[in-house]
Amino acid sequence: MHKPHRFGYVALVGRPNVGKSTLFNRIVGQKISIVTRRAQTTRNRILGISTGAHWQIAFVDTPGMHLRQRGALNRYMNRTAQGALADVNLALFMVEGGRWTDEDSNVLTQIEKRGVAAFLLVNKVDRIKRKEGLLPFLEASASRYPFLEIVPVSALAGDNIERLIELIVPRLPAGEAGFPDDQITDKSVRFLAAETLREKLTRRLGDELPYGLGIEIEAFNETHKLTSIGAVVWVERPQHKPMVIGKGGRLLKRVGSDARKDLELLLDTHVYLRLWVKVRDGWSNDERALRQLGYHE
Template identity: 50%
Template sequence: MTSDVNHEEPTAHEFSPVDSVSEVSRCGYVAIVGRPNVGKSTLLNHLLGQKLSITSRRPQTTRHQVLGIKTEQGIQTVYVDTPGMHKVQKKAINRYMNKAASSALAGIDAIVFVVDRLTWNEEDQMVLEKVQGARCPVILAVNKVDKISDKTKLMPHLESLSGKMDFHAVVPISAQHGHNLTQLEEMITDLVPEGVHHFPEDQLTDRSSRFLAAELVREKVMRQLGDELPYEVTVEIEEFKHEVRPKGPLLTISALILVERAGQKAIVIGDKGSRLKQIGQDARKDMELMFDSKVMLNLWVKVKAGWSDDERALKSLGYDHNQ
């Protein structure tokens, strides 16, 4: 699996609108929203047909808005993957994530509101109240239906959800296994308005290669550590060097894994460095697929106390709505 991520680290504003080759050009923005851990990033990756957003079983894995761009048959759908909206805002990073998710609802053409199986809680209700003010069609995607043991409960639940607002559609799906995703994508495509394409046909995202590399490392940290480490871990890329060699391209990437306490550093490193080594191996494999290049990955772990509740530190680490 390869992506069309440009090693020159393009951003959205560097490109002029590109006309579609079809007679009628269509382009629209679709926000994927929901509370934490309902499968928004998994859904985005499957809709794109390749991995872009990182995933794990931990809530609040996604921290930033990430655009996933799909251009097919003259239709450009720009998906906006968002952090999970949550009620607890103890730290600056929580407030950042909620703001990133809420701001995604401005100026979009449709919303996919993702919920988890038969559950409806206070955070789902909070997301509902946000999307009700968006003034665009909302598709409710009921995810992970493959994990419902008693299928007779699904239809009554869907009927109950339908009464919560005037949804464009209510669709049961399994993002992980692809159930009903073709139907969902057809509904989304029908909502994409006429307009010139905002991105080149082969562009996958507005995010830079450095950003994607940092996210892949963070994903492997979260998957390796499970519940052993609080989510207050982030990754900073210190070196990202692309070389063209006779044997093929080589990317040299140096990444700093930041934690808040010395005990967390020991957990990430593991016994004799075993855990850090595994994180590096797993991240390098995904990077080589994403960047279509051999990768030399160097990892270090550093303590940066209180970074997750420090507005200035967050901005310096890329948690900036203006980027």
């Protein structure tokens, strides 16, 4: 029998750090969304398009919904994640296998409020040695909402991802693809460059990470051989500046070199990066500064 072509939007939601962006990148087949071991890495709604023979899925990666809201940036992140639940055909609600927290309950409340059709994705199952040990968790989670499916996965190891896609496709409406089949995201290379820098900086800073790190791309000039990028790293306090620069500028240099490697692969040109670190007092709680850094609807 002829299979109808299907197309739809699928939002990935969950509390911070459960592995949404890791899964998103794996499904889309390219590194689009940044990943760190820190909570609250993703700050924007990011579209990632996956195209198969009879289907196209527009995945929406979202910031982790969290309860402790420190300021305007946190509120923006929560609003963005909640807003992503409107107008999607399906939500993938991701939790961590064996661990249910108040923040998970909060995400579920948001799903319930909108009555969105949802799958429960139980991620990081690679960490669980005895798979039988997961059963009580799966049963308890299943009773919390009429989930259409409950799918244990490992975003990191890639376990059960093909099965997940097979389960999603029949839930989508019949319809033509919404995007050209070679398009994988709605984000510009400028955005991806800024995010790459934020990822490398976050990873290098480790436990010393200051809260408000923002990247602003000031110059972006692309020729067929060389992309020249000028970026400002915004910090919130004067004492954060030396942390980001490092002794003798070493940390910033390493960050630049980490980012350059990724960006050269992404852009397929040589990349020349110039970085400055600047202080803007309390920017993450300042609506105007947030808009300037692209954190607005």
